[in-house]
Amino acid sequence: MSSKNSRLRVALVALVVAVAGLAAAGPAAAAAQQAPAAVSTALPEQAPAVLTGFVDLPTSPLPADSRKHRFTVTYRNDSSVDQVVAPQLLVESPDAGPFLEPSDVRVERRTATGCWEAVQLGSQTGTLYTDLSTAQRTLHAGDTLTEHYRLTVLDPAAEGTVHPRVALYG
Template sequence: MPTRKIRRTQLLALAVAALTVPATAALAAPVPADAAAAPTAPLAAPATTASTTTAPATAVAASPTGFLNLPTSLLPTDRAPHEISFQYRNDSAGDQSIAPQVLIESPVGGPFLVPTAVSLQVETSDGSWLPLPLGIETGTLYTNLIPAKLVLHSHHTLTEHYRLTVLSPSLGTVAPRIAFYG
């Protein structure tokens, strides 16, 4: 079956605007490492089910049911922009509701990073770079999951391109992952 690479478009611009809604902050925080390492849903092909009810437009999205941790890399310390790219392929027979997320983890013993220490941008379909705000929890910077949520069709591949610039050099790890819903 042919594959098709999917890239998010202007949805990202709207998603960044949606980050100003305070109710989304609680659902965007990273899950503790124990929960991320042992997701409650299968990683390769989580099951999705159809719902017969429609949620009101004001309802907040459900929490992820599992995560797939992608390969990590050391946080660059040279103050130059670095491209971070990753792919996730839906090899299951059905559609998957997913959201890509980038975690920037501080060393366990500190010093802890702050959002102003790094600049993270995502590449849009026209090749321009859109800045992404970062949240922080216990020394981990993260991108918001809720506006990034999308449906990845069976046998399609999501390709993400980010540009990371460390403004205040520090030790740390860049840890992309995929969140699964339902």
């Protein structure tokens, strides 16, 4: 057998193993690992917005009474240009602990249809937070963003602060 045929056979086996591995990993992994097309006729994508700062809204103590409490995040774009923004709700632990866990609270967001949907919380160094990447939207000049959240404390011993804010992108 020639070395050329041997290299071709090795390359073919490697390709089959890679395809089988992607199939076993599932469609999400396969989609994430797809090579970009060699030729693209699509328009270039805009660069992702870069976080430039936050507008902090008034904080309040974490209501640890097992009732549902509403929080509203409101921000008005007073500039003359469109602005990318993202509402966020932080639930901050006391500085000295004990630190809150996502299972200590339930956060829901009101949808455009008026229904409440559960919001997954991230956690970092005792602060629980709603995701910014999925909350980004373009706020037109002069428009106001209003996002309604509902928070229920599930652990009666939980302590902390609720801190609504708006992320600004430039």
